[in-house]
Amino acid sequence: MKDTLFKVKSNRLIAKNTYECVLVGDTSDVTAAGQFVNIKLDGFYLRRPISVCDKSGDELTLIYKVVGKGTELMAKTPVGESWLVLTGLGNGYDLEKSGDAPLLIGGGAGVPPMYLLCKKLAEQGKKCTVILGFGSKDEVFYEEEFKALGAEVYVTTVDGSYGKRGFVTDAMDGIDYTHFYTCGPEPMLKAVYNKSTTGGSFSFEERMGCGFGACMGCSCKTITGYKRICKEGPVMQKEEILWKS
Amino acid sequence: MEKLSVNLCGIELDNPIIPASGTFGFGYEFAELYDINILGTFSFKGTTKEARFGNPTPRIAECTSGMINAVGLQNPGVDKVIGVELPKLAKCFNKKVMANVSGFSVDEYVYTCEKIDKCDQVGWIEVNVSCPNVHGGGMSFGTSPEAAAEVTRAVKAVTTKPIIIKLSPNVTDIVSIAKACEAAGADGISLINTLLGMRIDLRTRKPIIANKMGGFSGAAIFPVAVRMVYQVAHAIDIPVVGMGGVSSAEDVIEMMLAGATAVQVGAANLIDPFACKKIIEDLPAVMDKYGINSLEEIIKGVR
Numbered sequence: 254m255k256d257t258l259f260k261v262k263s264n265r266l267i268a269k270n271t272y273e274c275v276l277v278g279d280t281s282d283v284t285a286a287g288q289f290v291n292i293k294l295d296g297f298y299l300r301r302p303i304s305v306c307d308k309s310g311d312e313l314t315l316i317y318k319v320v321g322k323g324t325e326l327m328a329k330t331p332v333g334e335s336w337l338v339l340t341g342l343g344n345g346y347d348l349e350k351s352g353d354a355p356l357l358i359g360g361g362a363g364v365p366p367m368y369l370l371c372k373k374l375a376e377q378g379k380k381c382t383v384i385l386g387f388g389s390k391d392e393v394f395y396e397e398e399f400k401a402l403g404a405e406v407y408v409t410t411v412d413g414s415y416g417k418r419g420f421v422t423d424a425m426d427g428i429d430y431t432h433f434y435t436c437g438p439e440p441m442l443k444a445v446y447n448k449s450t451t452g453g454s455f456s457f458e459e460r461m462g463c464g465f466g467a468c469m470g471c472s473c474k475t476i477t478g479y480k481r482i483c484k485e486g487p488v489m490q491k492e493e494i495l496w497k498s
Numbered sequence: 499m500e501k502l503s504v505n506l507c508g509i510e511l512d513n514p515i516i517p518a519s520g521t522f523g524f525g526y527e528f529a530e531l532y533d534i535n536i537l538g539t540f541s542f543k544g545t546t547k548e549a550r551f552g553n554p555t556p557r558i559a560e561c562t563s564g565m566i567n568a569v570g571l572q573n574p575g576v577d578k579v580i581g582v583e584l585p586k587l588a589k590c591f592n593k594k595v596m597a598n599v600s601g602f603s604v605d606e607y608v609y610t611c612e613k614i615d616k617c618d619q620v621g622w623i624e625v626n627v628s629c630p631n632v633h634g635g636g637m638s639f640g641t642s643p644e645a646a647a648e649v650t651r652a653v654k655a656v657t658t659k660p661i662i663i664k665l666s667p668n669v670t671d672i673v674s675i676a677k678a679c680e681a682a683g684a685d686g687i688s689l690i691n692t693l694l695g696m697r698i699d700l701r702t703r704k705p706i707i708a709n710k711m712g713g714f715s716g717a718a719i720f721p722v723a724v725r726m727v728y729q730v731a732h733a734i735d736i737p738v739v740g741m742g743g744v745s746s747a748e749d750v751i752e753m754m755l756a757g758a759t760a761v762q763v764g765a766a767n768l769i770d771p772f773a774c775k776k777i778i779e780d781l782p783a784v785m786d787k788y789g790i791n792s793l794e795e796i797i798k799g800v801r
Binding site for chain 1: 520522523527528529530543551552554555556557558559560561562563564565567569572700706716717765766768769770771772
């Protein structure tokens with residue numbers, strides 16, 4: 254874990270309320286896909302935890318959705334400004350579980366961490382299938398980027414305005430996979446859990462205080478005991494999950 | 499180092515900086531980041547008789563210059579704290595640690611304090627009386643002088659280490675409660691615990707915190723804390739550990755002028771894991787700026 258300044262290299266709207274931001278700084282503690290960073294913004298007490306979408310040399314790509322005042326400020330931050338960023342947070346996805354044909358399922362703001370994961374799996378020669386779920390056509394992003402990694406990509410929209418109508422689970426039929434990785438809203442995770450036929454890795458979200466294991470704000474109950482989503486998570490295995498409802 | 503050292507209930511601290519309970523775990527998350535032996539000491543995660551998960555999530559809400567938490571004393575229980583956490587801590591911390599104890603009945607406080615009192619690593623026991631008394635209609639022990647004194651007396655009877663009673667600010671007259679604890683044998687008083695607060699999500703119209711309310715902490719509460727430390731320190735003769743929104747070396751000096759012998763730093767650790775390290779490093783220069791030769795000299799130095 255490191256707390257260092259990152260300079261905003263680019264910060265652009267790529268879909269409805271969705272921004273892609275490239276940061277330049279010390280990325281050495283970002284060691285796995287599925288980890289997150291925690292960003293200090295002027296005027297806000299707590300930091301903003303955002304998943305890592307890509308890492309390349311000293312550049313980190315983050316994709317975030319504007320959902321409140323903090324992310325509004327992030328969206329307005331001009332190129333050249335710097336943020337204090339805690340890096341190397343969370344366990345991340347375990348690539349070794351993938352098998353030869355992993356399935357990656359991202360929903361909305363849960364899509365970004367799938368990108369670095371897909372890149373790493375593709376580098377290992379794995380045949381990745383990707384399902385990206387969104388509400389509507391204007392929210393869709395990164396379809397081409399995943400295809401450029403060599404993945405087979407399916408897009409679903411809830412209103413049917415783009416790709417297959419419905420939820421990510423509606424695109425799972427007929428896909429042969431050895432393990433799945435998923436990130437998205439909890440109802441989606443639960444639906445994937447119920448539909449899936451193999452082991453899988455789930456990334457969870459919770460309101461956090463510190464993001465590095467000190468405050469116990471984001472704890473959850475699992476079959477193997479209490480876990481902090483920021484520290485022992487955010488990635489949990491299918492067999493250890495206890496759903497809240 | 500003498501410039502910064504203070505004596506808290508008979509134990510010398512290299513400096514008065516103490517990360518507050520619940521913001522520093524059992525130390526080792528922070529030991530990965532810096533040598534935590536630079537601290538005066540730290541107050542470990544609130545410990546109860548039995549293991550607790552705490553409250554349902556969400557347990558955190560952001561506020562202007564602060565935050566609300568309703569963690570609800572998640573901890574592994576006193577036996578695991580002694581058997582697992584303290585041996586782990588011993589590998590990265592060679593000073594006396596402050597044990598923080600909570601309970602939901604007088605018997606629970608007694609049970610936990612008696613066990614922790616036998617640990618060599620523990621220097622002081624900080625007793626958090628802000629928990630609801632399950633046998634007393636759910637009212638917090640810390641809201642009445644009688645109940646706070648009852649806990650103090652009971653705990654003192656089974657312990658040898660200095661007992662510091664940690665008071666809640668959510669009361670009408672904190673001075674009377676501090677005095678009652680002093681009369682019941684407390685060796686020190688720490689204050690303030692968090693202020694009861696609440697936030698509501700405008701979209702869902704529901705409280706952000708699952709437990710509806712929680713403890714408000716952070717820079718925003720600093721003036722309230724300084725006021726209460728001042729009131730209590732000027733009414734009793736035992737040492738006061740001041741806390742509440744402390745975020746800088748200047749805040750530490752202000753808290754000590756108000757009457758604190760040592761100063762706890764809480765929420766600041768959560769937004770900057772290096773907060774205490776920076777404060778300790780900044781203290782000598784800030785002391786020079788204000789013509790302070792030794793921190794001991796400025797305790798209760800407000801004119």
